[in-house]
Amino acid sequence: MESLSKNKGVILLAVLIILVIFVYNTFLSTSGLFSTSDLSTPSIGTEVLKMSEDLQAVNFDQQIFSSPGFLLLTDFSVDVPERPVGRTNPFGNIGQN
Numbered sequence: 001m002e003s004l005s006k007n008k009g010v011i012l013l014a015v016l017i018i019l020v021i022f023v024y025n026t027f028l029s030t031s032g033l034f035s036t037s038d039l040s041t042p043s044i045g046t047e048v049l050k051m052s053e054d055l056q057a058v059n060f061d062q063q064i065f066s067s068p069g070f071l072l073l074t075d076f077s078v079d080v081p082e083r084p085v086g087r088t089n090p091f092g093n094i095g096q097n
Contacts, residue, residue, distance in 0.1 A: 004011075064070055
């Protein structure tokens with residue numbers, strides 16, 4: 001009880017701040033979680049269609065693959081060795097496959 005009486009002002013201030021935030025978000029905030037204008041049918045795929053049109057406009061020069069600089073490139077990739085396959089259900093009981 002002694003700590004409650006010492007911190008009465010801090011607790012009252014915290015409750016007041018929480019109350020102000022709640023009132024602001026409930027009554028004064030005009031932006032909602034969802035806007036119906038963002039969900040209109042014409043705007044759903046426009047970004048994807050624009051990106052598709054932009055990609056179709058790209059021209060790629062195929063002669064780059066026959067250039068001396070490309071032919072001098074070296075492949076340093078490493079083959080991944082075949083490893084044994086584990087259990088069919090790794091979360092199942094041990095001994096019951």
